[in-house]
Amino acid sequence: MIALLFGTFILLLILGVPVAITIGLTSITVLLTQGTSLLILPQRMFAGTDSFPLVAIPFFILAGDLLAQGKISEKLIQFAESILGFIKGGLWVVAVMASMFFAAISGSGAATTAAVGTPLVPELKKKKYSPEFSAALVAAGGCTGVVIPPSVPMILYAVVADQSVARMFLNGFIPGILMGLTLIGIALYVAKKNNYPQGEKFSFANIWSTFKGAIWGLMTPIIILGGIFSGFFTPSEAAVIAVNWAFFVAIFIYRDMKWKDIFRIVTRSAITMSIIMFIIATSATLSWILANWQIPNQIANAILSLSDNKFILLLLINIIILIAGIFMETASALIILTPVFLPLVVHLGIDLVHFGIIMVLGLAIGMITPPVAINLYVASTISNIPIEKISRAVIPLMLSLVAVLIVITYLPLFVHVIF
Amino acid sequence: MKKAAETLEGLSKGMDWVITRLVFMLIISMVIVTTLQIIFRVFFTALVWSEELSRYLLVWSTFFAATMAYRRGNHIAITVFINFFKPKVKALFNILIYLLSMVFFAIIIRYGWQIIQMQIFQISPAMSLPMKYVYLSIPLSLLVMMLHAIAGTAREIGVFLGVMD
Numbered sequence: 001m002i003a004l005l006f007g008t009f010i011l012l013l014i015l016g017v018p019v020a021i022t023i024g025l026t027s028i029t030v031l032l033t034q035g036t037s038l039l040i041l042p043q044r045m046f047a048g049t050d051s052f053p054l055v056a057i058p059f060f061i062l063a064g065d066l067l068a069q070g071k072i073s074e075k076l077i078q079f080a081e082s083i084l085g086f087i088k089g090g091l092w093v094v095a096v097m098a099s100m101f102f103a104a105i106s107g108s109g110a111a112t113t114a115a116v117g118t119p120l121v122p123e124l125k126k127k128k129y130s131p132e133f134s135a136a137l138v139a140a141g142g143c144t145g146v147v148i149p150p151s152v153p154m155i156l157y158a159v160v161a162d163q164s165v166a167r168m169f170l171n172g173f174i175p176g177i178l179m180g181l182t183l184i185g186i187a188l189y190v191a192k193k194n195n196y197p198q199g200e201k202f203s204f205a206n207i208w209s210t211f212k213g214a215i216w217g218l219m220t221p222i223i224i225l226g227g228i229f230s231g232f233f234t235p236s237e238a239a240v241i242a243v244n245w246a247f248f249v250a251i252f253i254y255r256d257m258k259w260k261d262i263f264r265i266v267t268r269s270a271i272t273m274s275i276i277m278f279i280i281a282t283s284a285t286l287s288w289i290l291a292n293w294q295i296p297n298q299i300a301n302a303i304l305s306l307s308d309n310k311f312i313l314l315l316l317i318n319i320i321i322l323i324a325g326i327f328m329e330t331a332s333a334l335i336i337l338t339p340v341f342l343p344l345v346v347h348l349g350i351d352l353v354h355f356g357i358i359m360v361l362g363l364a365i366g367m368i369t370p371p372v373a374i375n376l377y378v379a380s381t382i383s384n385i386p387i388e389k390i391s392r393a394v395i396p397l398m399l400s401l402v403a404v405l406i407v408i409t410y411l412p413l414f415v416h417v418i419f
Numbered sequence: 420m421k422k423a424a425e426t427l428e429g430l431s432k433g434m435d436w437v438i439t440r441l442v443f444m445l446i447i448s449m450v451i452v453t454t455l456q457i458i459f460r461v462f463f464t465a466l467v468w469s470e471e472l473s474r475y476l477l478v479w480s481t482f483f484a485a486t487m488a489y490r491r492g493n494h495i496a497i498t499v500f501i502n503f504f505k506p507k508v509k510a511l512f513n514i515l516i517y518l519l520s521m522v523f524f525a526i527i528i529r530y531g532w533q534i535i536q537m538q539i540f541q542i543s544p545a546m547s548l549p550m551k552y553v554y555l556s557i558p559l560s561l562l563v564m565m566l567h568a569i570a571g572t573a574r575e576i577g578v579f580l581g582v583m584d
Contacts, residue, residue, distance in 0.1 A: 012519070013497050014497060014500055015500075015501070015512065015515070015516065015519075016496050016497060016498050016500065016501040016512060016513075016516055017496060017516050017519055017520065018489075018494035018495060018496040018520070019494070019495045019496060019497075020485075020494055020495075021494070021519070021520050021523050024523045024527070025519060025522070025523050028523065028526060038526060038530050039530050039533060039534060041526065041527055041530055042527055042530050042531035042534050042554070042557050042558070043534060045527070045557055046478065046553070046554060046557060049477060049478050049481050049482075050474050050475070050477075050478055050553075051474065051477075052470050052473065052474055054477060055449070055453065055473050055474065055477050058446060058449065058477065058480065059449075059450070059453070062446070062450075233457065236453065236473075237453065237456065237457050240450055240453040240454055240457070241454075241457065243450050244450070244454060263443060266443050266446050266447065267439050267442055267443050267446075267484075267487070269446075270442045270443070270445075270446050270480060270484040270487070271484055271487050271488045271491070271493055273480075273481070273484065274480070274481050274482075274483075274484030274485040274487070274488050275485070275488050275493055275494055275495060277477075277481040277484075277485070278481065278482075278485040278488070278494065279495070281481065281482075327497065328497075329495045332495055371499050372497075
C-alpha cells in the first residue's frame with residue numbers, strides 16, 4: 001500500500017496535476033483499494049479547514065499585502081538608510097535590515113521580497129551597486145520573512161504538529177536574526193572587495209526627519225507581536241488587528257490607497273491564502289490515511305533500522321527538507337512532510353518546536369533554490385534580471401543560510417531561548 | 420469547436436465575476452467578526468458565536484477563493500516536465516490533467532452532497548446554524564471548479580485542433 005500511495009502521488013505530481021488535487025486523487029486511490037467509504041473525503045476536507053488558528057493565515061497574508069503596497073516599506077527604508085548609509089555598501093545592509101523588519105510584519109517570503117525590493121532595487125541600481133547581487137540579496141533577505149514572526153508556515157506547522165503558534169513565533173526570532181546577520185556579513189565583504197562608496201553622511205537631523213515618516217511602520221510589529229507574546233491576544237486575533245492597522249495606515253495616514261485598490265488586494269490575498277488552504281483541506285484526508293495505516297511509524301522504523309544516531313538522522317532529515325524545498329513550494333512541502341517525520345522526531349527525543357524551526361528554516365532556503373523558488377521569481381520581476389543570473393549570484397547567500405540551518409539544528413540553545 | 424469553447428469561457432468568466440465579489444464580502448465579514456470578538460472581549464463580555472462564525476467564514480472563503488485560483492491556474496503544480504513538450508502535445512497533457520481533476524471534483528461533489536443529506540438535522544453548537552449550510556460550500560465550490568475545468572478542456576481541445584491559441 002505504501003508503494004501504491006507514493007507511486008500514485010509522484011506520478012500525478014510529475015504529470016503536472018495541481019498538488020492539492022494530486023493529494024486528493026492519491027487519497028481516493030488508497031481508500032478505494034482498501035474498501036473504505038469515500039464519505040471521509042468531504043468530511044476531512046471540512047474538518048481540515050474548520051480551525052480558528054488557521055484564521056490567522058488569510059489575515060497575515062492580507063495585512064502583509066496591504067502594507068507591502070503602501071508607502072510603509074519606502075519610509076522604513078529611508079529611515080534605515082539615514083542610520084546605515086555611511087557604511088561602505090550600506091545600502092545592502094539597509095536591504096537586509098529592511099527585510100528583517102518587514103518580516104516582523106509579514107508572514108510570507110514573497111511579500112517580504114516584494115515589499116523591500118520594489119522601492120530598493122531601482123535605487124541600488126542608480127547608486128551603481130551590482131544589480132545581480134542586489135536582486136539576489138533581496139530574495140535571500142525575503143527568506144527571513146517566514147522565520148521571523150509572524151509566519152504563515154509556522155502557523156501551518158503548529159496546526160499540523162499540534163504545537164503552540166506563539167511558542168513557534170517566539171523561537172523564530174534568534175534564527176531569523178542570525179540569518180540576517182550572516183547575509184549582512186557576506187554583503188559587506190562583497191562591497192569591500194568591490195570598494196563601494198559610502199552613501200550619505202551620518203546626521204541626527206536626517207535620522208529624526210525620516211524617523212517621523214517611518215513611525216507608523218515601526219509601530220506595526222510592536223502591535224502585532226506585543227499582543228501575542230503578552231498573551232493578551234491569540235495569534236488569529238493579533239492577525240486581524242494587523243489587518244485593521246494596515247487599513248487604518250493606508251486610508252487615513254498615507255492616503256495612498258483607493259477603494260479599487262482595496263478590492264484588488266483583498267481578492268488577490270484571498271487567492272493566495274486559498275492555494276495554501278486548499279492543500280490543507282485535501283491533505284487532511286491523506287494525513288488520516290497515513291495515521292490510520294501507521295505509515296509514518298513504518299517509515300520511522302525503516303529509517304531507524306539504518307541508523308539510530310541522532311546526529312546522522314538529523315542530517316538526513318535536513319537533506320530531505322532541502323531537496324523538497326528545491327522542487328516544492330514551502331506550504332505544500334511542510335504540510336506533506338511534517339506528519340511523515342513526526343514519529344521519527346518524537347522517537348529521537350527532539351523538541352517539536354525546535355523541529356518546527358528546522359523545518360521552516362530549511363524550507364525557507366527552498367524559496368531561493370530553483371526551479372521552484374518564489375523569492376527569485378519576485379526579485380527577477382522587480383529587477384528585470386533573468387532568473388539564471390540571479391540564481392548564480394544567490395549561491396554564496398544560499399550556502400550561508402544552509403550554514404545557519406546547521407547551527408540551528410545542532411545547537412538547540414539558539415532556539416530554546418524562551419518557552 | 421471554437422464557438423463552444425468561447426461560450427463556455429464566457430460562462431466560466433461570468434461565474435468568476437460573481438465569486439470574486441462573494442469572496443470579497445466573506446473576507447471583509449471575517450475581518451469584522453474577528454474584530455468584534457476582540458472589542459467585545461476587551462470592553463464588554465465575550466461573544467459566544469464569533470469564533471465559530473469566523474471559522475465557517477474561513478471554510479467558505481477558502482473553497483470559493485480556491486475556484487478563483489483554479490480558473491487563473493494559480494494552484495501549485497510541478498510544470499517543469501510538461502513544459503518540455505511542444506504546444507500540441509502539452510495541450511494533450513493539459514486535457515488529461517483536466518479530466519483527472521474532474522474525476523476528483525465529481526467524487527467530492529457526490530459524497531459532499533451525501534454528507535449534507537446525512538447532516539440534515541445537525542446544527543452548530545454556538546449559533547445553532549444548520550450545518551448543511553457550512554458543508555454546502557464544498558460541493559458548491561467544486562461544482563464551480565468543474566465549470567472552469569470544462570471550459571479549460573474545451574480551450575485545450577481548440578489548441579490541439581489548431582483553431583485556438
